[in-house]
Amino acid sequence: APARAAPVRLARRAQALVDDASAAARQWGAFMPGVPDVTQFPHRAFGRIVARLWRDPAPELLTYSHGGGHPALREAVAEHLRVARAVRCDADQVLITEGVHQAIDLSLRMLADPSDTVWVEEPGYWGFHKLLQMGAWRVRPLRVEAEGDGPGAGWPRGGSAPRLIFVTPSHQYPLGSVMSLARRRELLDFARQSGSWIVEDDYDSEFRFAGRPIPSMQGLEDDSPVIYIGTFSKTLFPGLRVGYMVLPRALAAHFRTAHADLYREGHAITQVALAELIGQGHYAAHIRRMRVLYARRRALLAGLIAEHLGPDHLHPQASNAGLHLVLRLPEDRDDVAIMEAAQARGVLSRPLSRYYRRGDGRRGLLLGYACVEEANIEPAFRVLLDCIRP
Numbered sequence: 480a481p482a483r484a485a486p487v488r489l490a491r492r493a494q495a496l497v498d499d500a501s502a503a504a505r506q507w508g509a510f511m512p513g514v515p516d517v518t519q520f521p522h523r524a525f526g527r528i529v530a531r532l533w534r535d536p537a538p539e540l541l542t543y544s545h546g547g548g549h550p551a552l553r554e555a556v557a558e559h560l561r562v563a564r565a566v567r568c569d570a571d572q573v574l575i576t577e578g579v580h581q582a583i584d585l586s587l588r589m590l591a592d593p594s595d596t597v598w599v600e601e602p603g604y605w606g607f608h609k610l611l612q613m614g615a616w617r618v619r620p621l622r623v624e625a626e627g628d629g630p631g632a633g634w635p636r637g638g639s640a641p642r643l644i645f646v647t648p649s650h651q652y653p654l655g656s657v658m659s660l661a662r663r664r665e666l667l668d669f670a671r672q673s674g675s676w677i678v679e680d681d682y683d684s685e686f687r688f689a690g691r692p693i694p695s696m697q698g699l700e701d702d703s704p705v706i707y708i709g710t711f712s713k714t715l716f717p718g719l720r721v722g723y724m725v726l727p728r729a730l731a732a733h734f735r736t737a738h739a740d741l742y743r744e745g746h747a748i749t750q751v752a753l754a755e756l757i758g759q760g761h762y763a764a765h766i767r768r769m770r771v772l773y774a775r776r777r778a779l780l781a782g783l784i785a786e787h788l789g790p791d792h793l794h795p796q797a798s799n800a801g802l803h804l805v806l807r808l809p810e811d812r813d814d815v816a817i818m819e820a821a822q823a824r825g826v827l828s829r830p831l832s833r834y835y836r837r838g839d840g841r842r843g844l845l846l847g848y849a850c851v852e853e854a855n856i857e858p859a860f861r862v863l864l865d866c867i868r869p
């Protein structure tokens with residue numbers, strides 16, 4: 480009996496840990512930026528596909544994979560990106576990754592030697608910053624807020640030309656602005672002349688709630704010097720760990736080989752299931768549904784900010800898109816202290832000043848609205864308001 484009891488105890492303990500973690504996630508989840516509403520994932524449709532694939536699994540889906548991701552998913556991703564994001568590609572250029580971070584890591588390993596210069600947006604995605612801290616690259620800031628000041632404004636001056644330029648043109652992270660067409664062309668011309676590669680992180684552009692869709696930068700020109708990166712983390716759920724790169728033709732085969740050598744790819748059944756989810760129309764339908772849901776949540780939160788703090792507390796350049804918005808604070812307010820006070824009361828946010836590599840960043844709070852049920856938005860916002868009001 481004791482021998483049988485041990486596994487049961489372990490299983491109960493494991494379940495208790497899962498329950499605790501879910502309760503904590505629910506309690507602390509309010510306004511966590513970058514997190515989609517994972518409860519809405521079409522799990523029944525996905526589960527049916529996965530169950531069928533497992534009933535009689537094809538042996539080639541269970542052994543070592545090779546070649547940049549399952550062809551069915553590469554084809555489905557290429558088709559989706561051509562239509563939804565105006566990306567110029569075919570399936571041969573698509574490489575399936577385990578998300579944006581792996582794609583950035585691979586780009587750095589493949590293209591930048593130690594001590595090469597790379598440009599990165601300021602303010603910018605912490606993921607870029609973390610990965611760049613792990614090497615000896617010369618990291619120089621591309622100051623996003625100077626874009627309106629004329630050609631080349633905000634770009635690093637002097638020094639060697641960058642090998643890689645990391646940007647989020649369709650929905651700048653974290654500010655939410657859109658890079659103008661003129662700026663995109665300017666950066667593409669610059670990259671061609673200086674032999675640089677632009678890495679376009681198109682992490683959440685499916686979610687645009689007003690105006691016309693903003694097409695990708697990659698698709699502006701034939702054979703553009705752009706490595707396009709995307710992820711299913713925002714459109715489906717982050718725990719899936721599936722993303723993709725669209726590579727310039729000259730790089731595609733080298734990246735595929737290096738990806739296989741470095742990371743030993745797998746998850747073929749998940750990839751085929753995802754391809755079927757897309758092929759059967761569930762993916763596009765889910766995005767359409769989420770667009771409506773997130774637009775409502777965004778409008779609710781933006782309305783509360785405007786009503787209680789004034790419209791100038793919304794970031795002026797932010798486009799109506801994505802999974803988060805930026806609540807601007809006066810420059811003399813300590814956004815880290817406000818974030819900590821709100822967190823102690825169960826409401827999560829992220830301080831804007833932390834997204835600047837230099838210490839003099841603007842003050843504000845990144846608020847993710849996508850993962851907060853509408854009924855919880857106002858109560859959570861009132862807690863935040865209490866912490867903001869001096």
Ligand SMILES: Cc1ncc(COP(=O)(O)O)c(C=O)c1O
Pocket residue numbers: 512513577578579580581604606647652680682709710711712717721722
């Ligand atoms: C700008 C940006 N890129 C990429 C990611 C993460 O992508 P992934 O989950 O595929 O690594 C995030 C997540 O918050 C993000 O904000």
